[in-house]
Amino acid sequence: MELIDRFGGLLAGRGDDGIRAELDGDTLCIDCGGCGQVPDIRSGECVRCVVGRISALGNADRIRLRAGRDLEVFGDAAEVLCDLASLDRLVRGAASSTGLRCGACEHSCKRIVEEVWEDFPEPRFSRVRGRLMGFRAEDRRCVDCIQATYRLLDQAEIGLEEIRRKTLRTGNTGGWR
Numbered sequence: 001m002e003l004i005d006r007f008g009g010l011l012a013g014r015g016d017d018g019i020r021a022e023l024d025g026d027t028l029c030i031d032c033g034g035c036g037q038v039p040d041i042r043s044g045e046c047v048r049c050v051v052g053r054i055s056a057l058g059n060a061d062r063i064r065l066r067a068g069r070d071l072e073v074f075g076d077a078a079e080v081l082c083d084l085a086s087l088d089r090l091v092r093g094a095a096s097s098t099g100l101r102c103g104a105c106e107h108s109c110k111r112i113v114e115e116v117w118e119d120f121p122e123p124r125f126s127r128v129r130g131r132l133m134g135f136r137a138e139d140r141r142c143v144d145c146i147q148a149t150y151r152l153l154d155q156a157e158i159g160l161e162e163i164r165r166k167t168l169r170t171g172n173t174g175g176w177r
Contacts, residue, residue, distance in 0.1 A: 021053040028053060028060035031065040039065035041073055054085035060164065080167055087159040094152050102145055107135045109149040125157050
């Protein structure tokens, strides 16, 4: 089963939405009361929120979504969400390290990463690579930045493929209840 079938979309924007979360031992507890949605780990919005909280607070063996009726994610399902959060931290961290001049550039690493994550769960890496190929660097710093962005895209694409393979290998040991 594909990653998108198992975990929906994710990694898009994480704003200050007022949803509280905390680590309690090996469990990440997320209070979904302020969300306005029913917790459903198969929905893109829910997974984006969970991955954002894991990225911010750290990995957990269990993830409890608190609402009228709690939903707990555990085993391989929780591990894959944590893997996605680790990839999210890696990519966003690397992309945010651009300088002031780069931040204004439409081809900055940060903007390219934001654009590719917009298409998740099926990011179109080739589209942003095509955009980068059409960019003519002004100086050596731009060339270095573009090369670093290509490397980061490669890393993200390989990371997502590894996570997809892992979901296929692990089968259904774990899940949610």
